[in-house]
Amino acid sequence: MKFDYCIVGAGFSGCVMAERISSVMKKSVLLVEGHNHVGGHVYDKYDQDGILIQVYGPHIFHTNKEEVWSYLAPYVKWNIYHHEVLGLVEGKKVPIPFNLNTLHELFPITLAEKLEKKLIDNYGFGKKVTILELKKSDDKDLKYLADYVYENVFLKYTIKQWDLKPDELSPSVTGRVPVFISRDNRYFQDPYQGMPAGGFTPIFDKLLDNRGIRIMLNTQYKDIKDEVQYDHLIFTGPIDLFFDFKFGKLPYRSLDFEWTHIDKEYYQEVGVVNYPNDYKFTRITEFKRLTGQKSPSTTIIKEYSKSCDIEKDIPYYPVPVDANMDLYKKYENEAKKTKNVTFLGRLATYGYYNMDMAIFNALKAFDSLA
Numbered sequence: 338m339k340f341d342y343c344i345v346g347a348g349f350s351g352c353v354m355a356e357r358i359s360s361v362m363k364k365s366v367l368l369v370e371g372h373n374h375v376g377g378h379v380y381d382k383y384d385q386d387g388i389l390i391q392v393y394g395p396h397i398f399h400t401n402k403e404e405v406w407s408y409l410a411p412y413v414k415w416n417i418y419h420h421e422v423l424g425l426v427e428g429k430k431v432p433i434p435f436n437l438n439t440l441h442e443l444f445p446i447t448l449a450e451k452l453e454k455k456l457i458d459n460y461g462f463g464k465k466v467t468i469l470e471l472k473k474s475d476d477k478d479l480k481y482l483a484d485y486v487y488e489n490v491f492l493k494y495t496i497k498q499w500d501l502k503p504d505e506l507s508p509s510v511t512g513r514v515p516v517f518i519s520r521d522n523r524y525f526q527d528p529y530q531g532m533p534a535g536g537f538t539p540i541f542d543k544l545l546d547n548r549g550i551r552i553m554l555n556t557q558y559k560d561i562k563d564e565v566q567y568d569h570l571i572f573t574g575p576i577d578l579f580f581d582f583k584f585g586k587l588p589y590r591s592l593d594f595e596w597t598h599i600d601k602e603y604y605q606e607v608g609v610v611n612y613p614n615d616y617k618f619t620r621i622t623e624f625k626r627l628t629g630q631k632s633p634s635t636t637i638i639k640e641y642s643k644s645c646d647i648e649k650d651i652p653y654y655p656v657p658v659d660a661n662m663d664l665y666k667k668y669e670n671e672a673k674k675t676k677n678v679t680f681l682g683r684l685a686t687y688g689y690y691n692m693d694m695a696i697f698n699a700l701k702a703f704d705s706l707a
Contacts, residue, residue, distance in 0.1 A: 341365045344369065349696050350685075376541045467515050573685050617641060
């Protein structure tokens with residue numbers, strides 16, 4: 338078999354590249370995917386009880402990049418959805434990230450008002466400040482607040498999620514959970530937010546609806562690489578796997594899921610509730626709250642973070658600490674010396690990306706090819 342391009346991995350990175358190459362360049366594409374479906378970790382389907390679920394955990398689309406929103410427009414009809422998250426803190430479900438509403442729900446009114454004024458005076462209304470930055474404050478009241486949030490919202494959740502303390506992680510991770518000096522309970526403030534009507538999987542089906550694209554599911558690249566000819570390879574899998582772990586294995590975090598179908602209309606108040614201090618799971622997702630589906634029953638998922646054996650488990654999150662980034666740099670240098678191969682996506686570049694950035698990076702990578 339001979340193709341112009343071989344793409345390994347059918348998540349957003351791979352599928353956007355396949356669509357662009359086939360539609361714009363009019364080149365032939367072989368898309369190789371190890372799972373029995375396209376869509377990567379964004380894959381969703383209807384479960385046996387008729388509830389639309391996201392098989393690999395919750396994904397909510399949001400972006401501040403108009404070009405990404407516009408690129409997807411022909412392939413999706415969006416339901417307006419603004420994501421809100423609650424966290425169980427001292428027996429109360431309160432808004433996460435920690436904001437002024439959270440402040441007033443957890444503290445006596447006089448203390449809450451005092452802390453609110455100091456937050457606004459020191460940082461400004463509508464601003465976001467990371468927990469680790471707030472802990473550096475010289476003001477004793479703000480330091481007290483920082484210590485409270487760190488202990489009750491951030492520390493134990495981070496340890497459960499990453500098996501590391503917050504200050505051991507890259508700011509790219511710790512900065513994702515700030516104190517938001519606002520009464521806006523939305524988890525994201527991006528101008529473009531939504532959930533696709535009918536789910537994410539139909540987006541991938543439409544992206545790949547081109548006779549110039551051949552899809553091979555249930556197929557590992559290593560099993561076919563000597564049988565297929567192509568001019569250029571686009572690899573979106575783990576970069577250390579590509580190089581046969583010659584420098585050692587890059588650490589990842591994986592996930593276990595516990596699924597439960599419940600014979601009631603709704604289980605919880607919002608789509609996602611975090612459990613930073615209680616239980617072994619990190620969060621519970623109720624998918625009907627995300628999709629807007631109407632049904633007399635519901636399905637929830639409890640999420641457990643764990644270490645990842647790349648040859649046995651599904652790698653979800655690169656672990657961004659200095660030692661791991663130094664190891665990645667060795668693979669990155671090998672990648673730069675590898676001709677006619679483009680490394681793209683979270684696993685191939687050992688990066689922590691949201692869906693919109695995966696699409697944005699793929700569009701930019703295509704521009705460099707075209």
